[in-house]
Amino acid sequence: MRGVATAVKTFRYRLYPTRPQEAAMFETLRLTRTLYNAGLEQRREAYRKHGKTLSAYDQQKELTALKEACPEYSGVYSHVLQDVFDRLDRAYKSFFSRVNKGAKRAGFPRFKGRDRWDSFKFKQCWDNKKDDWTTCGKPVDEGRRINVPKIGAVKVKLHRPLEGKPKSVQIVLDVDQWYAVYTCEVTGQTLPETGSSVGVDVGTTWFAITSDGEFVDNPRYLKSSLKKLRVQQRRVARRGKGKNRRRKAVQIVAKTHRKIRRQRLDFHHKTARGLVNEHDLIAHEELKVGNMVKSNLARSISDVGWASFFLILSSKAAEAGRKVVAVNPMYTSQQCSKCGHTCRENRISQARFVCVGCGWAENADLNAAKNILQRARILWPSGVNESGGSHVVA
Ligand SMILES: [Zn+2]
Structure with missing residues (x-):
């Protein structure tokens, strides 16, 4: 049976700004970052002095006064300024949700340095009343440019068509390249049902192991890029601070990071597909990102990777009318998938699982993947319900 499902999809296009346009974009980055930091300071002060928690709305109300006091902010589109406070609000909300979940290192929202601020956002691309584009992100000049308010009609490479209804567009600086990232609401036909369910265990030795016994390896090109990165980082460390040669070495590292990010993204898309x-x-297991182990770098890098993989998976699943369930990760590696007996002694090594209760022996990750599937089946016995999409089960 096929149905109709709605999903949120992102579309990313390379921008080619002129010199003045690029200068305006850098200036917008500078101003929005300054505003973010000032907004964070204001929230902290309000709490410290009056025990009051400011909302994004409280702060947005002051934007008119800000523009009068600092006229340079008139050069930034109002929605872009509003979004800065929405972003701050989200940072606070996710901080509090991590605290409520009992995360050891909840990470209070931080001031943003130049290296930690690379985008600004136009939050409304579509006018629902007119059922047409607003001025934000609208393709003009037969799709050769897009309209970026206060910056201009910026040259773009629309290498694939936008789908669905565009909601927002973010202008992103990626090392030395600019991108327009559209978020669209896409409605389409779901995929026909297959009658199959699967549990996925993500690991460090393998990228993923499925309950069907499929071992998904990390791609080799990713490994070779990581090796290259290590060499380049050592070069940066050798070069003295503040020198031109060092700055160049830092840029090379940033570009390798970008390459790895893209390779990983591509791999995630294919695996999820x-x-x-x-x-x-x-x-899959629900990730406890707030509890990432600090000492184990490889593990924490993987955690970040999995979070992005699960997001891609959820989005593709929603569009196809599939269901993604995140189950409680407790004891998935110590429980026997045959008899349910749970104890530490079952896990005789990193790779091997032998049940003390019934003698069942299996690859430890495969056993975990089967547990993950069983936990999801208890919650969704029929496989898929009509709504589709992603569910997190605590
Ligand atoms: Zn057993």
């Missing part, structure tokens, strides 16, 4: 095509229900 495969899972979504084959299964009605896909189960």
Whole structure:
């Protein structure tokens, strides 16, 4: 049976600004970053002095006064300024949700340095009343440029068409390249049901192991890029601070990071596509990102990677009418998938699982993947329900 599903998709296009346009974009980055930091300071002060928690709305109300006091802010589109406070609000909300979940290092919202601020956002691309584009992000000049308010009609490479209804557009600086990232609401036909469900265990040795016994390796080109990165980082460390040669070395590192990010993204898309095509229900462990182990760098890098993979998976699943379930990760590696007996002694090594209770022996990660699927099946016995999409089960 096929149905109709709505999903949120992002579309990313390379921009080619002129010199003055690029200068205006850098200036917008500077002003929005300054505003973010001032907004954070204001929130902290309000709390310290009056015990009051400011909302994004409280802060947005002051924008008119700000523009009078600092006329340079008139050069930035009002929605872009409003979005800065929405972003601050989200940073606070996710901080509090991490605290409520009992995260050890909840990470209070931080002031943003130049290296930590690379985008600004136009939050409304579509006018629902007129059912047409607003001026924000609208393709003009037969799709050769897009309209960026206060900056101009910026040259763009629309390498694939936008789909669905555009909601917002973000202008992003990626090392030395600019991009327009559209968020669109896409409605389309779901995929036909396959009657299959799968549990996915993500690991460090393998990228993922499925309950069907499929071992998904990390791609080799990713490994070789990581090796290259290590060499380049050592070069940066050798070069003295504040020198031109060092700055160049830092830029090379940033570009390798970008390459790795793109390779990983591509790999995530392909892996998620495969899972979504084959299964009605896909189960994985809920990630405890707030509790990332500080000492284990490889592990924490992987955690970040998995979070982005699960986001891609959820988005593709929603569009296809598939269900993604995040289950409680407690004891998935110590529980026997055959008899349910749970104890530490079952896990005789990193790779091997032998049940003390019933003698069941299996690859430890495969056993975990089967547990993950079983936990999801308890919650969604019929596989998929009509709504589709992603569910987190605590
Ligand atoms: Zn057992």
